[in-house]
Amino acid sequence: MTSWVDASCIIIVFLSLIVLSNYRVAAMIRVFSVQSFVLGLLPFFLHASSISNQDVFIAFVTMVLKAVLVPSILFWAIRHVSMRSEVKPIIGFSSSIIFGAMLIAGVFWVSLSLKLPGKPVSDLILPCSLSTVLLGFMIMVTRTRAVTQVLGYLIMENGIFLFAVSLSDVMPVLIEMGILLDIFVAVFIMAIVVNHINEEFEKNTASVSQSKMGETF
């Protein structure tokens, strides 16, 4: 099943790249949902020989929470603030892709000297999870909309989750569930906050400029 794990890892990084290059928020959320779905399949591939109840549980919770619930909350948020596209990223879309590709190359180079405890199923998991974390981080810092920044945060978390799933033999399932709950609550709060920002300022960028505030009040 190693080849399936490899393919999932590659697809997860690829989907992060797509989110990085996309400008329509709805499409970004859908891609994130697909990414979480692939991530949810991963426990089955990782322990194909002996699927335990724990694997099924993790996969189920991941899929329900990240591939269905979180995207629907995000869709609710963008519908309420009627925001459809990322307008002015700090780094343009084309340069983002090039930087993203360089980031991936850098991560793969660094990961040559990182050694995991134990024997991972696939050696691609470590560099791919790191790449996803960094790509998510890049989305978070270079995008100006609140919702897209949250998407960056979620993708970053997907990267961490990818890493955690591969270590599920040594990592207690309770901690993972705790992280998932945190994510869920965070997205929920964000959706409410974005709505409130919108109601207050009629403007849904994360950087509310000083002059605008002066105008509003």
Next chain:
Amino acid sequence: MSIVFLILFHWLVVLLLAPFFIGVISKIKAFFAGKRGPSFFQPFFDLRRLFQKNSVYSRTTTWIFRSAPIVNLAAVLVLSLVVPLGFLKAPIQFSGDIFLAAYILGLARFFIICAALDTGSSFEGMGASREAFFSCLCELALFMNFITLSLLTHSISLSSMIGAGIPVSWKLMGPVLLLVAGSLFIVILAENCRIPVDDPDTHLELTMIHEVMILDHSGVDFGYMLYAAAIKLFVFVGILIPIIFPIQSGNPVADMLIFLGGTLGLSVTVGIVESTMARLRLNRVKNLLLLAFALAFFGFVVKMWRM
């Protein structure tokens, strides 16, 4: 004698099969639109109709305009010679023929662009400029894929790059080939002016790239252009098929069926992509092409990393 025969047979197969797959794509698109669609052989009828007509030339054009369709068709026919078509080995193979392949494409494009500029129409000049820009980015992705493939198979001849080494590579380097296949698919869509990049059916000025450059060609010349476009698509699909379906049974009939089945499958996929996706806004096309490059580069990185 035998090489001449092989080349002629290769050309015969290419000339007979290429328009058929354009017909398959139109059929799929018609199916998605809820229509019955023209027959699979419609492209052949179109070509026959065009070949019976005379060409009309504008008085501002020179010999460049008249030569472009012929050069274009000749270039893609030469290109088809270095590409193995499943059951048919490539008649011409030598070390480094990928460069011939890439720059033969460049030659064809150069002549089309020159012919478009030769008409003196600002409309066609715009299309030429777009084509030049996008094909630049396409070539980047194409060459990145070629580099990765040649590293995988330790060869710079197209026939061996997509030949016997691929099944072994799928076992060891599956992720790399996955990325290469994805990237090449985007390149195919872009190079052959299929939908997310360009629409082969419309002549709307806003997003058209390739179609605008051949607006002034008519009759036989236009037929040459259409034929060349069909062959180009077929040849590109011929490059991608051995990567996606790396099965070589040794039995010519089985190989032929695998190849034709794969080509049919890929044509259907292209048709589905065309029916379900909207054309990208022009200034977003470069993102798609850069994404193809990023995919190819990612594949290259994984390959280097897994040495």
